[in-house]
Amino acid sequence: GGQISWLLPLTAVCLVGGLVLLGRHATAPRTSLVRAALLVFGGWTVIHFVAFSFMSGTMHPYYTIALAPGIAGVVGIGGWLLVKAARESLTWALVLSAGLVATAAWAIVVLQRTSDWQPWLSPAVGLLALVAVVGVLMGRPQTDRAGRSPSMRGGGRPTGGRMLLAGAALGLSAVLIAPTAYAADSAFSSSAGGMGGVNPTAGPSSSSGFGGGGFPGGSGSRGGMPGAEAGGGTGTGSQPGSGSGSEAGGGTGGMPGGGGMPGGAPGGSGEGGAPGGAPGGAPSGSQGGGAPSQGGSEASGGSGQSGTGQSGRTGRGGFGGGGMGGSLSSAMVKYLEQHQGSATWLVAVSNAQSAAQLILQTGRPVASMSGFTGSDAAMTVSKLQTLVKEGKLKYIVVGDGMGMGGGSGTSAVDAWVKKHGTKVPASAYGGSSSSSGTSGSTGSALYRLG
Numbered sequence: 001g002g003q004i005s006w007l008l009p010l011t012a013v014c015l016v017g018g019l020v021l022l023g024r025h026a027t028a029p030r031t032s033l034v035r036a037a038l039l040v041f042g043g044w045t046v047i048h049f050v051a052f053s054f055m056s057g058t059m060h061p062y063y064t065i066a067l068a069p070g071i072a073g074v075v076g077i078g079g080w081l082l083v084k085a086a087r088e089s090l091t092w093a094l095v096l097s098a099g100l101v102a103t104a105a106w107a108i109v110v111l112q113r114t115s116d117w118q119p120w121l122s123p124a125v126g127l128l129a130l131v132a133v134v135g136v137l138m139g140r141p142q143t144d145r146a147g148r149s150p151s152m153r154g155g156g157r158p159t160g161g162r163m164l165l166a167g168a169a170l171g172l173s174a175v176l177i178a179p180t181a182y183a184a185d186s187a188f189s190s191s192a193g194g195m196g197g198v199n200p201t202a203g204p205s206s207s208s209g210f211g212g213g214g215f216p217g218g219s220g221s222r223g224g225m226p227g228a229e230a231g232g233g234t235g236t237g238s239q240p241g242s243g244s245g246s247e248a249g250g251g252t253g254g255m256p257g258g259g260g261m262p263g264g265a266p267g268g269s270g271e272g273g274a275p276g277g278a279p280g281g282a283p284s285g286s287q288g289g290g291a292p293s294q295g296g297s298e299a300s301g302g303s304g305q306s307g308t309g310q311s312g313r314t315g316r317g318g319f320g321g322g323g324m325g326g327s328l329s330s331a332m333v334k335y336l337e338q339h340q341g342s343a344t345w346l347v348a349v350s351n352a353q354s355a356a357q358l359i360l361q362t363g364r365p366v367a368s369m370s371g372f373t374g375s376d377a378a379m380t381v382s383k384l385q386t387l388v389k390e391g392k393l394k395y396i397v398v399g400d401g402m403g404m405g406g407g408s409g410t411s412a413v414d415a416w417v418k419k420h421g422t423k424v425p426a427s428a429y430g431g432s433s434s435s436s437g438t439s440g441s442t443g444s445a446l447y448r449l450g
Contacts, residue, residue, distance in 0.1 A: 002203045003065075003182075003201060004064035004071075006106070008071070009099065009106050010075055010099045013082075013095065013099030013102070014077070014099065015038065015042040015074050017078060017085075019038060021082075021092075022038065038074065040073070044069065044070030052067070083165065093164070094137075097136050100129055100175065103175040104128075104175055108122045111178055118181060121178055124174075125177055131170060132174055135166055135167020136167035136168055139163025139166065140164055186202050328349075328358065340394065345394075346364040347366055347397060348367035349368060349369065349396075350397070353372070355368035367387075367393065370410050377412075380413070381413055381416045384396075384417075388449045396417055396447050397445070397446055397447075398447060423448075
């Protein structure tokens, strides 16, 4: 809801109203490009709305961005048609007003899901929408006894049309306030976790799983799907593979009804049930102790509590700083920044999860060697040797904590690095000698090449 639904009521009114107006108007034959465009954007919106409403399995909130072009097209075209009709007819002025009121009301409903965040937004939306409706209705040109406006009588430009246009513009502004605030919060708030990596979301986190991301009934981390791909969690179901987390033995929370991914997510064991997961998945979670990070890592086997509503950068959210591949400690990151020199890449890590975190954190290039999950053998020993020889890469993180499934995509590379590289001691960057310096993992280590 908090990601895309803000303008859906107005979209429905504009789509139906626009098609009715085009069908009744004598100058709009079946070959009308306006009608064709409205049908294209309308069909786009309806198809995606239905697909997202009834799909099952993994659903990340940012997928809904696919609705944006359709909504924009329908509101732009249909809204223009409704405003034109409202200048001639009280009926259409009422239809336009109803669309604005319904949309503003829905925005208030969504905002109330996180009522403690920017509480001034709800009354602002309601007040501006009310003023806008008054402007639309009061600004409608006066008609004669036959119900004709001045333009219909050949009297030129309708009187009061500017007020109607101003009211419509104010109404559109009113219903755009909330989504604009949600977007700005993620982009500019220092405490925002929505832009923390691979699952960007708008707006504040929601304890109910609505609004800023997550699933209905989940814990609602704004970083994304509660208990998703964070690994090392304990399941809550009683059937095999019904652990509440997904894809890497996720944490507690999870999808509606406590169910896991269809067919069983790798890792994670259900309470009182058989271990879930497919062969070759991430190491199973356990109900006993775990790694220090509450988010857990795919190798930690901890009872991760992902999806807690914390910022993704804290390592507690499902797709956040800990994420599927853990995260580097701040001390190690600072060390890498100080010693990058002329190298192109700050460091090379197993998967895109970890690379995304580091890129956003440092603003520097980070190499993802093995694709999204760390299981694709995109990097080879020969490619790595070339990068090192050309001085483009100096540091690489190897081990079982930086990739899903044990970093299978980099096994050969890891072996070569351990043989030919120089392991950087944790004391060099202020880390503990008993750990590798990576958050949520005890098996990863930093190596210098060349």
